[in-house]
Amino acid sequence: MHAALQHEPLTRSGEDYLKAIYRLSPAGRTASTSEIAHRLELSPASVSGMVKRLSEQGLLEHVPYKGVQLTADGRRAALRMLRRHRLIEAYLVAFLGYTWDTVHEEAERLEHAVSDKLVERMAAVLGNPAVDPHGDPIPTPEGDIHEPASIPLSEVPAGARVEIRRVEEGQPERLRYIASVGLRPGVHIRVLDRQPFQGPITIEVAGRTHVIGNELGQVVRCASEQE
């Protein structure tokens, strides 16, 4: 009953737009032209143009001057790209000596060039992982995704013990610093102290104490230890 209209194949650009819009509009919220432009490092005018084209292809719902949302088809396409991106990252780290701070750039290009077949082969030799090297969940081939609840480290109350779940990719140097502190998905830490007004956060990682800025605390997401 659905999916009767097959879309013309997406371009590289179109794929990146849909991914960006997915990340910018969680839970049915709306993404703005300037947010998209900022994320993709393009002018707002260029985004207006592409948004119009993707809407005509049935991938976006666009209310002029208001914002953009993915349609069911657009969401499907976005999740397909997310699966590719994250599996490629996982593969490069597992088999080709990449580290989590260098995979993103490579995956950003490869995600557009691999076939479905290659993606699924990589998934198979990896043992169908649930998350990528940054802790981001990998959608299924059918387009389902399970985003476990998590809160930024900067919002964890002092005294709590938590597990690191996800670290925002995209800035290699920041990732390298975060790794040097020992903060990686799966690591258990304790928050010793948190100063008000975006103040520094004191944590204990593997028996050692570190003080990190609030900005870093916002890109490291955690969950309580149970579960």
Added chain:
Amino acid sequence: MHAALQHEPLTRSGEDYLKAIYRLSPAGRTASTSEIAHRLELSPASVSGMVKRLSEQGLLEHVPYKGVQLTADGRRAALRMLRRHRLIEAYLVAFLGYTWDTVHEEAERLEHAVSDKLVERMAAVLGNPAVDPHGDPIPTPEGDIHEPASIPLSEVPAGARVEIRRVEEGQPERLRYIASVGLRPGVHIRVLDRQPFQGPITIEVAGRTHVIGNELGQVVRCASEQE
């Protein structure tokens, strides 16, 4: 003294043009517009246009109405692409369950998306192979290539024993048939009979006799058994 002028980065199309021209102009010969057009499945007019652009970038030598040759820089760029293409093929076969009839298409896209770093990582885990799954030699990172002498199976005299060296890629079905006969790089065979006027060729492979058409004999290249 050379390479002072750095070229603007090649586009996907440009990379494919240079590869095609390399294959079409062995030993300093010249490639024609229509040959290039045929190989890339484009119109001759489109080729004229791109040839002009690549010449302006210093990658081609073009004599209008006569033909095209690679400059030193163009040759370097072409061999870089050939290294990528062939290493990707070797990697996919070695580690991701691809067979020699399916790798070409995947490599044709990936060759434009991988970084130098990824290519060299693949080369390293492969142990720096000298040839790809079709027996085609892999250029070095410095752009040297060693093309061992070989002759088409269709020109091997009856009675000779030869080793299969290279099989032309590009037509999956043909490769599948050739594989079913047992003709792969490294295999030793004997030519039992060769009929004149592009007639069929009778060969012995692994103790079994096969008769193949002359066309197939032209895309399978061999060398004498010593060395």
Added chain:
DNA sequence: ACTCGGAGTTAGGATTGCCTAAACGTGGGG
């Protein structure tokens, strides 16, 4: 309600890369 300032869109232009149709050059056959 009115008015700005900022966000968003439209207008116009450049580049790349492809096409078809028309014009042009070249070399071989008559």
Added chain:
DNA sequence: CCCCACGTTTAGGCAATCCTAACTCCGAGT
């Protein structure tokens, strides 16, 4: 030696994707 057929180039178009500049809309604050 000339002319024509074929291969090549040029002319003119189109689609995608980006840009800057100019215009338009919206809503926050008075």
